[in-house]
Structure formats: structure tokens, C-alpha cells
Amino acid sequence: MSFATGDGKKSEPSSSSSIQQSCPIDEEQWGLVTWVQDSIKEGNLKNIIDSDIRGEISPKCLKEYVKLAERCLHNSPKHRPTMAEILFSLESVMAIQEKFNSSLQSASRTLFGRMANLFPFSSNQENSVQGDLNLSTTSKGNNMFPHMKEVPAHFPSPSPILKEFRFSDLEKTTGSFSPDLILGEGGFGKVFLGWVKENTLAPSKQGVGIAVAVKRLNKESVQGAAEWQAEVNFLGHLAHPNIIRLLGYCREELEHLLVYEYMSNKSFDRFLFSDIAEPLSWGTRLLIMLGAVRGMTHLHSNNIVSRGLKSSDILLDKDFNAKLGDFGLMRKCGSETGKTHVSTRVMGTYGYAAPEYIATGHLTAKCDIYGLGMVLLESITGRRAMDAQRPKGQKSLVEWATRVGPNLKKIMDPRLNGKYPRHLASEYIAVALRCVANNPKDRPSGEEVLQSLEQIYAKQNITMSNRVTAITEVLKDNDVKTKQFNVSVMEITELGYNPIGPDGAKTLADILKFHGNIKTNDWLVQGAKGAEFIADALKYSNTIFTLDLRGPDTYGVGQRQSYSTPNVV
Numbered sequence: 251m252s253f254a255t256g257d258g259k260k261s262e263p264s265s266s267s268s269i270q271q272s273c274p275i276d277e278e279q280w281g282l283v284t285w286v287q288d289s290i291k292e293g294n295l296k297n298i299i300d301s302d303i304r305g306e307i308s309p310k311c312l313k314e315y316v317k318l319a320e321r322c323l324h325n326s327p328k329h330r331p332t333m334a335e336i337l338f339s340l341e342s343v344m345a346i347q348e349k350f351n352s353s354l355q356s357a358s359r360t361l362f363g364r365m366a367n368l369f370p371f372s373s374n375q376e377n378s379v380q381g382d383l384n385l386s387t388t389s390k391g392n393n394m395f396p397h398m399k400e401v402p403a404h405f406p407s408p409s410p411i412l413k414e415f416r417f418s419d420l421e422k423t424t425g426s427f428s429p430d431l432i433l434g435e436g437g438f439g440k441v442f443l444g445w446v447k448e449n450t451l452a453p454s455k456q457g458v459g460i461a462v463a464v465k466r467l468n469k470e471s472v473q474g475a476a477e478w479q480a481e482v483n484f485l486g487h488l489a490h491p492n493i494i495r496l497l498g499y500c501r502e503e504l505e506h507l508l509v510y511e512y513m514s515n516k517s518f519d520r521f522l523f524s525d526i527a528e529p530l531s532w533g534t535r536l537l538i539m540l541g542a543v544r545g546m547t548h549l550h551s552n553n554i555v556s557r558g559l560k561s562s563d564i565l566l567d568k569d570f571n572a573k574l575g576d577f578g579l580m581r582k583c584g585s586e587t588g589k590t591h592v593s594t595r596v597m598g599t600y601g602y603a604a605p606e607y608i609a610t611g612h613l614t615a616k617c618d619i620y621g622l623g624m625v626l627l628e629s630i631t632g633r634r635a636m637d638a639q640r641p642k643g644q645k646s647l648v649e650w651a652t653r654v655g656p657n658l659k660k661i662m663d664p665r666l667n668g669k670y671p672r673h674l675a676s677e678y679i680a681v682a683l684r685c686v687a688n689n690p691k692d693r694p695s696g697e698e699v700l701q702s703l704e705q706i707y708a709k710q711n712i713t714m715s716n717r718v719t720a721i722t723e724v725l726k727d728n729d730v731k732t733k734q735f736n737v738s739v740m741e742i743t744e745l746g747y748n749p750i751g752p753d754g755a756k757t758l759a760d761i762l763k764f765h766g767n768i769k770t771n772d773w774l775v776q777g778a779k780g781a782e783f784i785a786d787a788l789k790y791s792n793t794i795f796t797l798d799l800r801g802p803d804t805y806g807v808g809q810r811q812s813y814s815t816p817n818v819v
């Protein structure tokens with residue numbers, strides 16, 4: 251913020267200010283502060299406005315703005331506002347100014363265009379994907395906002411492809427924000443299911459057209475408006491299969507709404523921490539995280555840090571494709587947030603935030619990697635980043651997981667029922683633990699995480715042709731005569747094994763050792779290759795192997811026959 255005297259020169263500072271002794275500011279700043287304070291006292295507000303924007307500011311707005319600045323500069327820290335209060339005040343100021351201006355566009359060229367630049371992104375910082383996206387200001391006058399920096403706006407305005415909805419249309423779309431249509435509730439408000447016509451996005455009857463999710467911010471939300479603005483500015487410009495699509499927005503009076511594509515499986519956390527649905531298999535969890543990492547690396551390549559990825563920010567469509575949502579980047583910019591914003595989000599914030607970010611407010615892409623590591627850990631353990639209900643020593647997931655890391659039986663989500671490939675699960679955990687390393691330098695980049703997960707996925711990938719019905723003659727060398735088997739292909743796919751060749755046999759042998767007795771309907775066995783494969787596996791295994799067989803004609807309903815083979819070593 252720049253202030254100037256009427257003639258463009260700075261006037262001499264008054265020596266009467268009490269700020270002088272107690273504020274650790276340099277002489278130049280002190281001069282500015284006292285000069286502004288004196289001008290305010292004298293009722294000389296006009297004089298302190300930058301001549302470039304004088305005439306564009308509503309007098310009422312200016313008064314409020316200056317009042318806020320004065321509070322920030324209060325001699326006693328106790329009387330200074332919190333970040334949340336500042337945001338709230340700026341929001342009110344903005345509303346006053348908007349009444350004064352005829353349009354948002356004209357406002358953005360003036361004072362409030364400068365405020366929009368406070369949104370934390372950058373387009374021109376060198377190597378900012380891996381590098382420093384610190385938002386601390388370099389401007390001497392803005393030390394009150396340690397996590398913000400006036401940087402050039404990457405996406406300074408909503409994308410033209412976004413639809414500007416009328417509030418009345420969104421009311422219709424959601425049955426007047428019917429409680430029956432609530433999809434969920436976040437820190438800033440409720441999300442409703444609505445229906446719109448496919449081409450025009452005009453309101454439609456329930457069940458007709460396409461489903462949308464309408465997020466309506468609480469009017470009293472102190473940070474909501476900033477979040478709303480950030481989402482409109484960023485999300486409309488980001489087209490990626492792993493990033494939620496924003497269809498449009500609405501801003502009328504104090505109402506702020508966002509309209510997104512509908513994700514029928516809602517958020518990932520629901521599947522990890524509640525019993526509302528069948529637990530997700532290892533394979534599905536891996537694919538979800540792959541999608542999330544792809545989305546995150548796309549953000550990083552656009553110089554955007556998500557500032558605290560959480561499992562609730564990963565939304566899932568009907569096929570469990572993952573998309574990142576929740577781009578309100580301002581919301582966790584101050585430590586005050588924890589005091590003023592009471593919701594699970596605050597717990598989440600602490601649980602997911604990188605230690606150096608908590609300590610210094612210094613934001614880098616590596617802070618995102620830390621959050622990502624937390625979600626990777628959550629996805630595999632089924633435990634929350636922070637869980638006050640857990641016994642001592644287990645409340646913080648990162649601490650607990652670092653301790654028990656290599657012990658798969660302890661660390662893996664019991665709801666996986668042991669159905670995961672041990673060697674791949676170990677690799678997955680190792681990646682997650684690297685991401686949550688205390689020292690940011692020890693954390694991998696987003697690209698590295700992506701590569702690691704892709705490798706894990708490739709190792710377990712089974713093509714569709716291998717997933718065809720398994721009708722097999724198995725174990726002909728092992729006492730079972732000609733038998734045909736129909737084996738559950740999905741299960742083995744989700745376990746992550748490629749049951750072909752010696753490698754497949756080795757991994758199966760590994761599993762045999764781990765599980766003891768297993769049933770054939772956990773495995774894909776196909777033709778003569780399948781027979782060889784099982785036989786091979788038995789050679790590698792030291793375990794008694796129990797087969798539970800059923801024929802193709804009776805698959806799913808038929809009789810089972812059990813067969814136990816002695817150890818074949």
C-alpha cells in the first residue's frame with residue numbers, strides 16, 4: 251500500500267507518536283506511520299491517498315480502510331487485529347467500495363486490484379515448483395502480513411469460460427438450498443446438490459440434466475470471501491483431469507457461491523475414516539493417490555501451491571477418479587487461523603502442515619509434499635493425520651508411522667484384510683515417509699513422487715486381457731487331475747500381482763508365506779500358464795497350500811472342493 255502527500259512528497263514525521271519507543275521499525279517506516287497517524291488525527295485523510303487512485307475510493311471505504319491500518323499499527327500487540335479479523339474487515343471494505351464502483355472490473359484496476367494481488371501465487375518466480383514460494387512480503391510497509399506478498403497475479407480475473415450464475419438460479423437449482431440436498435459441509439459453508447441443463451447450465455429439475463455441486467459460503471465466514479475469490483481466479487483457468495472443474499460462480503450482495511462438477515463419491519476421507527462405505531482396496535487407493543499426485547504436480551507446474559492438501563480435498567467421481575478440490579489458498583495463511591477458525595479444518599491444518607510452515611509461515615512447494623505425504627500415510631493406514639482419540643504416542647500419524655514404518659502388519663489399514671502386495675506396500679510407505687521428512691530438503695519433488703507411484707502401479711498392473719475368465723487346468727503335476735477353475739480376477743488385480751512368469755510366481759510364493767493358507771479364488775489362474783504359475787509358486791513357497799476350487803459352470807454359486815497340497819520344495 252502506498253501513501254503519498256497531496257503534492258506527492260512525504261511530509262515530515264511528527265515526533266509526538268508513542269510508537270517511536272516500542273515498535274521495532276526503522277526510521278523511514280516510523281516516519282510513514284506517524285505521518286499517517288497524524289493525518290488521521292487531523293482528519294486529513296485525502297492527503298494520504300496515492301494520487302494515482304485518489305477519486306476512485308469511496309470516502310466511507312477509505313475511512314474503514316484507514317481505521318483498519320491504524321488498528322494493525324497499534325502500539326500494543328494485544329490491540330492489533332488477527333489475520334481473520336483483517337480479512338473480515340477488508341471484505342467489508344471491499345463491499346463498500348463495490349457499491350461505489352459500478353463494476354468489479356473497474357474496482358480491480360484500482361485499490362482492490364492491489365488487494366487481489368495478495369492472493370498467494372506467482373507466475374514469474376524462478377523455479378518455483380521446487381523453489382521458494384514464500385509469501386512473506388518484501389515491502390517494508392507490509393510486515394503486518396508476514397505470509398503475504400504482493401506478487402503479479404497469474405490469473406488476475408475469472409476465466410471467461412466460467413459462467414456467472416444468478417443467485418436466484420442457484421436457489422432454483424438446489425431446491426432453495428434444501429437440507430435434503432446437502433452433500434457436505436466444510437469450514438466455510440455447505441455444499442448442495444443441484445441440477446442444471448447440460449448446454450446452458452440453466453436451472454433444471456432434480457434428476458434432469460447434469461448434477462452439480464453448489465458451495466454456498468457462510469455469510470459470516472471471515473475468510474470465505476478471500477477463498478471464493480481465490481477459487482474463481484485459479485480454478486477457472488486450470489483444466490486438468492485430476493483437478494475439480496469449476497463451472498461458474500455467483501456473487502450477489504453478501505452471497506458468495508461456487509458451482510463445481512459433481513463428484514458422486516464425494517471426498518476420499520469418507521472412505522478412509524468412516525464406515526459409510528465398503529473399504530477401498532489397495533489398488534483403488536493407489537490409483538486415487540496417483541490421480542491426486544498428478545493433480546498436484548500440475549498445480550506446481552503452474553506455480554501454485556495448494557497449501558495443505560488433505561484427504562478431504564481429494565474428490566472422487568463415480569469411477570473413483572480423483573480430482574483435487576478446495577483451492578481457497580488464503581485460508582491458512584496465519585497462525586491466528588487456529589484460534590479463530592474452529593473446525594476439523596484447523597486440526598487438519600495442524601496435522602498436514604509442514605513443520606517449517608508452522609514455525610515460520612514460509613511456504614514452498616515442499617510444504618505441499620509434506621501434506622501429500624500425510625495423505626499417502628492416511629490412505630494406507632486408515633488413520634487420520636491427527637487423532638485425539640488415539641492412545642498416547644499414536645495421536646500424530648507422522649510420529650507413529652515413522653516409528654512403526656517397516657512393520658507392515660502394524661502400519662497397514664486393518665480394513666485391507668492383508669490384501670496388498672507386501673513389497674509394493676513397503677515401497678509406498680517409504681515414499682510417504684520421505685515426503686514427511688522433517689527437513690524439506692530430504693523430501694522428494696512432486697515429479698519424483700509421481701514417478702515412484704507410477705512405478706508401483708506399473709509393477710502391479712494387469713491388463714484387461716489377463717483379466718478374462720480364468721478357466722484353468724491347474725496343478726496337473728501336483729496331484730490334481732484335469733480341473734477347470736474360474737478364479738476371481740478382480741481380487742488378484744487389486745492385490746496388485748501379475749500372475750505371469752517366474753516373477754509372478756515369486757510374488758505369489760511371497761504371499762503364500764505371508765498368509766499361510768489361501769484360496770484359489772483369490773488368484774488368477776489361466777490355462778496351462780496358470781498351472782505352471784501355481785506350480786512354480788509352490789516351489790518357491792514353504793507353506794502348506796490349501797486350494798478351494800470351484801468349476802466355471804458353477805462360479806459364484808457352485809460347490810467348492812478343498813484340496814491341500816504338501817509343501818513342494
Ligand SMILES: Nc1ncnc2c1ncn2[C@@H]1O[C@H](COP(=O)(O)OP(=O)(O)OP(=O)(O)O)[C@@H](O)[C@H]1O
Pocket residue numbers: 433434435436437438439440441463465494510511512513514516517562563565575576593594595
Ligand atoms: N464437487 C463436489 N461433489 C460432491 N461433493 C462435494 C463436492 N465438493 C464438496 N463436496 C462435499 O462437501 C464436503 C465439504 O466440501 P468443502 O470443499 O466445502 O470442505 P472440505 O474441504 O471438506 O473442508 P474444509 O473447507 O474445512 O477444508 C466435502 O467433504 C464433500 O463431501
